[in-house]
Amino acid sequence: MTHRETRVLRVGALSRVEGEGALHVRIRGGEVAEARLEIYEPPRFFEAFLRGRGHTEPPDITSRVCGICPVAYQMSACRAIEDACGVEVGGPLADLRRLLYCGEWIESQTLHVHLLHAPDFLGGDSAVDLARTHRPQVERGLRLKQAGNLLMEVLGGRAIHPVNVRVGGFHRVPARAELRPLRERLLRARDDAREAVRWVAGFDFPDAAVDADLLALAEPGAYAIGSGTPAVLAAGAAAPPRSFAVRDFGRHVVEQQVPHSTALQSRLDGRRHLTGSLARYAISGHLMSPLAREAAGEAGIAAPGDGGEVCRNPFRSIVVRALEVLYAADEAVRLIDAYEPPDRPSADVPARAGTGHGATEAPRGLLYHRYTLDGDGTVADAVLVPPTAQNQGAIEDDLRRLVQDELRRGGPDPDTEALTRLCERAIRNHDPCISCSAHFLRLDVEHG
Amino acid sequence: MTDQEPRPRPRLGVFKFASCDGCQLTLLDCEDELLPLADEVEIRHFLEASGAVAPGPYDLSLVEGSITTPEDARRIRQVRADSRHLVTIGACATAGGVQALRNFADVEEFTRTVYATPEYISTLATSTPVSAHVPVDFELRGCPIDRGQLLEVVTAYLSGRRPDIPDHSVCFACKRRGTVCVTVAHGTPCLGPVTHAGCGAICPAFGRGCYGCFGPARSTNLPAYIPVLRRDGMDERDVTRFLRTYNAAAFEEPSVRESRP
Numbered sequence: 001m002t003h004r005e006t007r008v009l010r011v012g013a014l015s016r017v018e019g020e021g022a023l024h025v026r027i028r029g030g031e032v033a034e035a036r037l038e039i040y041e042p043p044r045f046f047e048a049f050l051r052g053r054g055h056t057e058p059p060d061i062t063s064r065v066c067g068i069c070p071v072a073y074q075m076s077a078c079r080a081i082e083d084a085c086g087v088e089v090g091g092p093l094a095d096l097r098r099l100l101y102c103g104e105w106i107e108s109q110t111l112h113v114h115l116l117h118a119p120d121f122l123g124g125d126s127a128v129d130l131a132r133t134h135r136p137q138v139e140r141g142l143r144l145k146q147a148g149n150l151l152m153e154v155l156g157g158r159a160i161h162p163v164n165v166r167v168g169g170f171h172r173v174p175a176r177a178e179l180r181p182l183r184e185r186l187l188r189a190r191d192d193a194r195e196a197v198r199w200v201a202g203f204d205f206p207d208a209a210v211d212a213d214l215l216a217l218a219e220p221g222a223y224a225i226g227s228g229t230p231a232v233l234a235a236g237a238a239a240p241p242r243s244f245a246v247r248d249f250g251r252h253v254v255e256q257q258v259p260h261s262t263a264l265q266s267r268l269d270g271r272r273h274l275t276g277s278l279a280r281y282a283i284s285g286h287l288m289s290p291l292a293r294e295a296a297g298e299a300g301i302a303a304p305g306d307g308g309e310v311c312r313n314p315f316r317s318i319v320v321r322a323l324e325v326l327y328a329a330d331e332a333v334r335l336i337d338a339y340e341p342p343d344r345p346s347a348d349v350p351a352r353a354g355t356g357h358g359a360t361e362a363p364r365g366l367l368y369h370r371y372t373l374d375g376d377g378t379v380a381d382a383v384l385v386p387p388t389a390q391n392q393g394a395i396e397d398d399l400r401r402l403v404q405d406e407l408r409r410g411g412p413d414p415d416t417e418a419l420t421r422l423c424e425r426a427i428r429n430h431d432p433c434i435s436c437s438a439h440f441l442r443l444d445v446e447h448g
Numbered sequence: 449m450t451d452q453e454p455r456p457r458p459r460l461g462v463f464k465f466a467s468c469d470g471c472q473l474t475l476l477d478c479e480d481e482l483l484p485l486a487d488e489v490e491i492r493h494f495l496e497a498s499g500a501v502a503p504g505p506y507d508l509s510l511v512e513g514s515i516t517t518p519e520d521a522r523r524i525r526q527v528r529a530d531s532r533h534l535v536t537i538g539a540c541a542t543a544g545g546v547q548a549l550r551n552f553a554d555v556e557e558f559t560r561t562v563y564a565t566p567e568y569i570s571t572l573a574t575s576t577p578v579s580a581h582v583p584v585d586f587e588l589r590g591c592p593i594d595r596g597q598l599l600e601v602v603t604a605y606l607s608g609r610r611p612d613i614p615d616h617s618v619c620f621a622c623k624r625r626g627t628v629c630v631t632v633a634h635g636t637p638c639l640g641p642v643t644h645a646g647c648g649a650i651c652p653a654f655g656r657g658c659y660g661c662f663g664p665a666r667s668t669n670l671p672a673y674i675p676v677l678r679r680d681g682m683d684e685r686d687v688t689r690f691l692r693t694y695n696a697a698a699f700e701e702p703s704v705r706e707s708r709p
Binding site: 013014015016017018019020041042043044045046048049053054057060061064065066067068070111115116119125126127128129131135138139142143145146149157158159160161163164166170171172345424 | 464465466467468469470471473474476477479480482483486491494495496497498499500501516517520545546547549550575591592647650651653654655656659661686689693694
């Protein structure tokens with residue numbers, strides 16, 4: 001083969017991602033002509049069938065968009081409906097929501113770090129393969145994941161599609177004593193998470209940098225999880241980030257259809273943007289707990305607010321995710337220690353006509369919901385903007401850049417198999433949740 | 449066979465159709481059993497967990513998700529042809545799932561609702577269970593499935609017996625758990641009396657009524673139960689919403705579907 005020829009790198013079914021996607025890279029004359037993350041997950045029409053449902057139903061219904069981050073859907077739905085009804089849920093109920101969300105962060109980020117992403121750095125096709133060479137580390141990951149699941153089971157009833165969340169709060173809140181065994185497990189998880197940060201910090205990271213704008217919720221004095229204001233750190237810009245109100249999300253983040261994806265792609269003020277761990281850490285990393293910040297310093301990835309630089313290397317996102325697991329375990333212990341059962345398990349949220357907006361930080365990034373309700377609470381309109389749909393454009397840019405760099409470095413005819421593996425890694429770096437992103441429709445795709 | 453050759457292990461496949469990934473995640477949520485299981489079976493197809501994909505035949509295929517596109521209607525027939533035993537996992541594969549709410553609506557209207565350019569669309573008008581397309585050996589209920597029940601099903605097929613999955617109602621599980629009946633004590637609308645057990649009766653233990661995510665129990669008398677829901681404050685629209693969610697029309701079908709032999 002000569003470098004003048006066209007060649008196509010293609011992975012028909014991406015593995016170790018959630019949902020169904022493919023990638024397609026076309027190289028012509030040693031240059032990347034096209035790089036696409038194709039999302040062919042079948043359509044499921046959530047926004048359509050939410051219409052006509054009651055205002056108490058979206059938390060349970062939208063949790064079914066994603067089995068990997070159901071709590072994120074429940075939390076964004078609750079906040080949007082409460083906003084529409086003019087109710088603010090704060091105090092101990094907000095703390096309990098944050099505690100539940102910590103469980104999902106621990107479980108979901110650990111799943112990616114240990115079971116999906118780590119094999120890219122250490123070899124092997126799966127965590128089962130990895131367990132042959134790194135059994136203690138894989139077992140530690142499974143133990144961590146189990147601790148996150150346990151937290152969701154105690155607070156939510158079950159780990160996937162928890163049943164205890166409702167608009168206004170919870171159906172039932174735990175007594176202090178019920179959280180005690182959980183605390184013991186979380187202390188162990190915190191130690192495991194600390195070790196996991198050390199482990200992944202020692203991986204080999206290729207040089208790379210995403211140049212998208214970074215979008216995450218920000219909150220004074222806290223690492224934002226279940227609340228906050230959208231903040232944007234533009235490429236090349238220094239802190240502080242600019243911000244806008246959640247209710248203005250739809251004016252800043254505009255979804256558009258692209259012909260190779262059943263997910264709609266987004267632009268933030270006309271530019272590609274990235275949401276998720278790298279964005280959160282760049283904007284709020286200095287607000288993690290002292291333990292997590294110390295581990296970050298040791299791992300050579302101190303947050304910008306702590307004297308570090310903004311980490312834009314997508315390969316190193318595994319370190320940031322591991323740090324977020326450590327922080328979530330630490331934060332969960334703090335919340336349990338401070339817990340005083342609220343007087344009532346939920347606030348009243350009487351229906352009224354209006355539109356409400358809600359945004360929270362799903363493990364994979366900012367998840368926005370908007371609902372318009374009739375006077376009796378019937379949903380008249382629903383909009384869900386999941387993180388992976390927002391990230392798709394930035395992921396494609398990243399894919400294009402990595403392949404182009406490799407072509408420059410490795411000459412015009414690098415090994416196709418190695419190049420294809422690099423493409424898969426480029427996608428997996430961003431932990432796309434394709435089930436989430438494609439709650440829309442299938443397209444007929446023309447494969448080049 | 450020589451001493452060097454490993455004992456052939458049963459071949460497992462995990463396949464996804466239209467779904468949220470939660471039921472196959474349940475397999476990865478078996479944190480204590482995952483690595484021992486991987487020693488007992490050869491995982492040949494499980495895209496969410498592994499980049500290594502090997503062709504059939506599979507001794508046991510676990511299928512998640514409903515059939516919503518022409519391509520998936522073709523693909524499920526291939527999975528069936530490649531599989532000695534095919535088990536559906538969860539409400540989508542077993543009853544069409546929450547996305548089967550389209551079955552009550554005009555799909556063209558749905559596509560216009562979510563998409564700017566509906567002419568690109570290639571989707572079936574309905575979301576249907578796997579059993580509407582191919583014979584199914586066992587249907588595991590739940591949105592999501594229960595981890596313990598999944599392990600029971602996998603263990604049963606690996607040892608050549610039928611899974612021991614009771615098909616009575618959630619009420620039995622509440623009694624066993626010692627949960628006070630939310631309908632009797634508090635007048636809370638609850639689908640427990642007509643819903644298939646398997647979740648462990650979680651919702652009533654958290655003070656809310658069962659919302660039917662495991663679909664209908666084997667023998668129920670739904671018409672007789674609807675007046676109870678009405679008594680507890682639900683109007684006709686509430687009852688319809690309550691019954692038509694995660695298992696679509698399954699509660700309203702005249703006879704409860706039995707798993708096929």
